[in-house]
Amino acid sequence: DIVMTQSPDSLAVSLGERATINCKSSQSVLYSSNNKNYLAWYQQRPGQPPKLLIYWASARESGVPDRFSGSGSGTDFTLTISSLQAEDVAVYYCQQYYSTPYTFGQGTKLEIK
Amino acid sequence: QVQLQESGPGLVKPPGTLSLTCVVSGGSINSDNWWTWVRQPPGMGLEWIGEIYHTGSTSYNPSLKSRVTISVDKSRNRISLNLSSVTAADTAVYYCVRREFRDRGGRGYWGQGTLVTVSS
Numbered sequence: 072d073i074v075m076t077q078s079p080d081s082l083a084v085s086l087g088e089r090a091t092i093n094c095k096s097s098q099s100v101l102y103s104s105n106n107k108n109y110l111a112w113y114q115q116r117p118g119q120p121p122k123l124l125i126y127w128a129s130a131r132e133s134g135v136p137d138r139f140s141g142s143g144s145g146t147d148f149t150l151t152i153s154s155l156q157a158e159d160v161a162v163y164y165c166q167q168y169y170s171t172p173y174t175f176g177q178g179t180k181l182e183i184k
Numbered sequence: 185q186v187q188l189q190e191s192g193p194g195l196v197k198p199p200g201t202l203s204l205t206c207v208v209s210g211g212s213i214n215s216d217n218w219w220t221w222v223r224q225p226p227g228m229g230l231e232w233i234g235e236i237y238h239t240g241s242t243s244y245n246p247s248l249k250s251r252v253t254i255s256v257d258k259s260r261n262r263i264s265l266n267l268s269s270v271t272a273a274d275t276a277v278y279y280c281v282r283r284e285f286r287d288r289g290g291r292g293y294w295g296q297g298t299l300v301t302v303s304s
Contacts (some may be wrong), residue, residue, distance in 0.1 A: 095198075109290055111292065121230070
């Protein structure tokens with residue numbers, strides 16, 4: 072299985088400041104045939120199902136605010152929130168869909184400082 | 185707008201079988217998507233259980249494979265999850281997820297989930 076490790080486990084950021092969450096996979100999730108990284112980011116607010124933010128490591132889902140961005144390739148990935156808003160308080164998960172079982176990171180809890 | 189609705193018993197006694205259904209509305213289960221089950225124990229992270237394509241092709245998490253069956257009912261536009269020999273460790277919110285083909289993005293869209301408690 073591919074192990075996904077997120078850092079940090081929790082993060083407190085002031086409103087309007089940048090938040091950065093990292094995700095590392097135990098093996099590359101870059102599919103060489105199409106040069107796509109099979110890596111997604113999800114946001115889960117309390118009591119809600121996960122919501123897709125980013126797919127293919129850096130493609131923003133339709134309707135997701137542009138303050139959310141994804142970057143990275145191979146085994147190292149980052150989710151950045153450029154200017155934290157109150158509604159961004161949530162747990163964030165990365166998931167690889169390169170090989171089954173499609174594993175998730177342990178989650179990063181983002182709070183307001 | 186494709187929507188997913190999970191349903192099933194909220195309480196299952198060990199060592200029984202957990203059986204859930206996910207009804208797909210606003211779209212066909214015969215579309216080019218994988219239909220996935222993911223679970224989340226209370227206060228914990230996400231675990232991928234397995235998925236099925238409308239042809240019946242399946243993929244399961246090896247950690248659960250001996251106990252899991254995912255099936256598709258095309259006539260009712262729904263998928264089902266059966267998990268046998270349950271214990272308290274299977275207590276979780278169970279989500280149904282529609283996942284695109286990876287070369288089209290692999291995007292996942294989730295139902296609201298249903299909480300299943302395993303307790304005698």
